[in-house]
Amino acid sequence: xxxxxxxxxxxxxxxxxxxxxxxxxxxxxxxxxxxxxxxxxxxxxxxxxxxxxxxxxxxxxxxxxxxxxxxxxxxxxxxxxxxxxxxxxxxxxxxxxxxxxxxxxxxxxxxxxxxxxxxxxxxxxxxxxxxxxxxxxxxxxxxxxxxxxxxxxxxxxxxxxxxxxxxxxxxxxxxxxxxxxxxxxxxxxxxxxxxxxxxxxxxxxxxxxxxxxxxxxxxxxxxxxxxxxxxxxxxxxxxxxxxxxxxxxxxxxxxxxxxxxxxxxxxxxxxxxxxxxxxxxxxx
Numbered sequence: 001x002x003x004x005x006x007x008x009x010x011x012x013x014x015x016x017x018x019x020x021x022x023x024x025x026x027x028x029x030x031x032x033x034x035x036x037x038x039x040x041x042x043x044x045x046x047x048x049x050x051x052x053x054x055x056x057x058x059x060x061x062x063x064x065x066x067x068x069x070x071x072x073x074x075x076x077x078x079x080x081x082x083x084x085x086x087x088x089x090x091x092x093x094x095x096x097x098x099x100x101x102x103x104x105x106x107x108x109x110x111x112x113x114x115x116x117x118x119x120x121x122x123x124x125x126x127x128x129x130x131x132x133x134x135x136x137x138x139x140x141x142x143x144x145x146x147x148x149x150x151x152x153x154x155x156x157x158x159x160x161x162x163x164x165x166x167x168x169x170x171x172x173x174x175x176x177x178x179x180x181x182x183x184x185x186x187x188x189x190x191x192x193x194x195x196x197x198x199x200x201x202x203x204x205x206x207x208x209x210x211x212x213x214x215x216x217x218x219x220x221x222x223x224x225x226x227x228x229x230x231x232x233x234x235x236x237x238x239x240x241x242x243x244x245x246x247x248x249x250x251x252x253x254x255x256x257x258x259x260x261x262x263x264x265x266x267x268x269x270x271x272x273x274x275x276x277x278x279x280x281x282x283x284x
Contacts, residue, residue, distance in 0.1 A: 013198030103153030
């Protein structure tokens with residue numbers, strides 16, 4: 001693992017690393033913010049998953065998360081959105097290939113060799129963090145959140161690993177990718193044509209079919225009502241319907257006038273970090 005960037009921020013430190021990934025068969029990049037408290041004790045970890053076309057740097061540079069993370073004493077880990085490199089397959093479109101890994105484990109060619117983003121986020125990256133930051137990060141206290149495609153990823157990963165994540169939140173998530181154009185484009189190419197295989201990566205389906213809904217972590221969703229993707233691609237009502245079916249703790253906040261951008265994310269970042277921190281036992 002190699003550190004490629006570092007900046008002091010609100011008494012803590014914002015760093016960026018690259019490392020060889022065995023899961024994705026390429027070099028992967030992630031960012032981590034360590035609050036001042038990490039100098040003296042292990043701190044809980046929140047994972048941020050970004051959306052289509054993004055890298056880890058969009059969140060780091062635009063979300064304004066460092067101030068409140070420093071105050072709360074939590075670390076934020078932000079992986080890239082896909083594998084990268086000359087040998088990594090790609091398409092000439094913003095919603096497939098590089099920058100659009102959809103946090104799935106691809107089973108179809110030519111994607112399967114590299115596009116294993118689910119396993120990367122769930123297994124390989126936390127293992128690397130444990131090895132490299134074991135005296136700094138408390139990986140027994142984790143939460144996860146994200147935006148758009150990353151909101152989809154956070155919901156799916158959180159719902160499939162309820163013993164790991166104390167809480168889940170999302171900005172403008174793709175709530176039912178099996179039912180919308182983004183999923184209809186990406187899922188057949190990554191996972192195949194059998195829709196039953198898609199459901200493992202569909203948060204609304206996972207929620208509606210949860211075996212033990214009482215054990216699910218609380219979920220907070222922020223959705224701008226001026227978001228041009230709202231009706232066609234995001235469809236938070238499907239997540240709400242699934243939550244109502246099983247009695248899950250899901251709250252969707254609809255915000256008049258807000259769009260899909262990082263201006264929206266930054267406006268409510270503090271609310272989300274305080275929500276996640278409170279469920280990890282952090283006093284604010």
